[in-house]
Amino acid sequence: MKNQAIGLVGFMLIATSALAQVRVENPQRTVERNVEWRTNQKIDQGINRGLDKIEEGVGNIFKKKPKKDPAQTTKESGSDTSTPDNTASNDDTAEKKKTGTTTDGTTGTPKSLKTYSKFDFIPGEKVIAIEDFSQDAVGDFPAKWNTNASGEIVTIDGRPGKWLQFANNGIFYPEFVKQLPENFTLEFDMITSDNFSEMQSGLKVFFPIITERTLKFDQHFASHPLAAIDIHPTNGNSTTDVWVIDKSNERILENSLALPWQTGLINHISIWKQKTRLRVYVNESKVWDIPKAFLPDLTYSLLFATHIFDGTAYAGNLRVAVGTPDTRSKLITDGKFSTNGILFDVNSDKIKPESYGVLKDISNVLKDNPTVNVKIVGHTDSDGDEVSNLSLSKRRAASVKIALNKEFGIAESRMDTTGKGESEPTSPNTTQEGKANNRRVEFIKL
Incomplete structure (x- = not known):
């Protein structure tokens, strides 16, 4: 028995020595093996997360629905609970539900003019486009828009009107907005779901040259003149990006800043183009003021894009106006x-x-x-x-x-x-x- 134990110990020492020799003889293969193992582990984790979400979704079918978050939507067949702006009786009802004070998107949270004391945005003097989706049925993609992905009109609990729910990866543009003039303003309301991810992107607003405003537009590797912003809200780490491409197809400007986002609320986006200058506001805060964002001899158009990792973005009450009020x-x-x-x-x-x-x-x-x-x-x-x-x-x-x-x-x-x-x-x-x-x-x- 003693001899067997000694033999076993000897065998283990020999095996350990041999393994050590293999590791010394081929360190590159060891690194490759570790990289391969870690890569596979990350892939497995990603797959497991996806399966967890599927299982969670299936399980939730049989659970009592929890209280909806501020961006919970209503998309019931044959049921339209929206409040279009051009229906006086519905508007009156909506007004009675409010607290009687001007609010920032939720009842009971007053917003005063003083809050906007540094807000210098002035909309164009003539409105050329209004989109509140009042003509579209809940569940449909808006009739006056185009996309290479999908999207649908929804209503959101506690929020008036109808909203466009964007697909998480795609191109979207209003066909009624074609070439934009030298001076214009663009405004819209935006809200996101509470689980909006900080990975990848938020809602991108592109101003490409008119000939490139197509469904083949490449939001990742565009190489033609444009100005663009990314509005990327998250729960605690919201950011906004801006970038500009010139005639030589070079990205001549690129920057990123913290985004003053009001989580769970309706946020108002205001964009102002004056010749070559681009100004962007989120609620009362000016986040970008780029003097050379546009080239003076080019005609630009409008396009939205998403590349969202998780969560949902919604937009509503889009308004385009032209001219510079004097x-x-x-x-x-x-x-x-x-x-x-x-x-x-x-x-x-x-x-x-x-x-x-x-x-x-x-x-x-x-x-x-x-x-x-x-x-x-x-x-x-x-x-x-x-x-x-x-x-x-x-x-x-x-x-x-x-x-x-x-x-x-x-x-x-x-x-x-x-x-x-x-x-x-x-x-x-x-x-x-x-x-x-x-x-x-x-x-x-x-």
């Missing part, structure tokens, strides 16, 4: 200035905080010209009845006067107010764009 010249020289950039809650006289830039611009003109008095005139579209619209237009004009007085110090004695309701349209009330242009506030020099 408040000072029109009010002081021409004697009249009109803007649809002062926005209100639906069927309400409550001013939305993103109107701050326009109000500040008007107040600066009045401060620089202290002898000038103005009449503020409210106008509405033709939705609803004439009596209600007349009353609403007067109340909105009064709200603008109060804001200019309390927020910017313009004396009440310098401002008169009235309303014209739907009686003086500047555009036909037959389209969303026409209605948006008719919902305006006019300043007349006295």
Whole structure:
């Protein structure tokens, strides 16, 4: 027995020695083996995570549904719970559900004009495109858009209106927005699911040259002139990227910053192009101001893209306007200035905080010209009845006067107010764009 033990020990020593010799003789193979093992382990982990998600999804079919997160959607066949902006009765119902204060996307969280005190965004003077998906059925891809992937119209619990839910990897663009002019503004609302991943990308907004705005657009290796931003919110590590490609197909600018994202809330994105300059705002914060983002002799268009690892992105209330408002010249020289950039809650006289830039611009003109008095005139579209619209237009004009007085110090004695309701349209009330242009506030020099 003793001899057997000694023999076994001897065999183990010999084997260990042989193994050590093999390892010394071929260290490169050892490294390769370790790399192979680690790679396989990572792949296995990825597969297991995918299987876990499938199992979790199957298991959840038989579980009681938990309370929905802020981005939970409704996509029931034959059921449309949206609140389109052009339905007065639905708007009234939506208003009654609110807290009575202007909010930042959730009830009970007040947003004041003061919060936007550094917000200098001024929308274009004429609206050329409005997209609220009111014409689209829940569950469908929007009729006026194109994609190489998929997407669908949904409603979101606790959020008004309809939303486009983007597929996690694809190209999307509104066919009604073609070539963009030298000066324009683009606005839209965005929200993401709570599990939105920090890996890969968020929602990308591309401004490619018009000839490259196709379904073959390569969001990863585009080699033609463009300006682009990536809005990538996550739970605690939100970022935004910007990059620019010139005529030589070189990426001449690239940068990344922290993104001031409000998790779980509706976030308002404002993009402003003035000739070659690009400014991007998220809610009240300016995140990019790039003086040479666009080439002056090229025509650009609009395209969205996603390459999302996990989670879902939604967009709604897209609005494109053109032109650069010249408040000072029109009010002081021409004697009249009109803007649809002062926005209100639906069927309400409550001013939305993103109107701050326009109000500040008007107040600066009045401060620089202290002898000038103005009449503020409210106008509405033709939705609803004439009596209600007349009353609403007067109340909105009064709200603008109060804001200019309390927020910017313009004396009440310098401002008169009235309303014209739907009686003086500047555009036909037959389209969303026409209605948006008719919902305006006019300043007349006295």
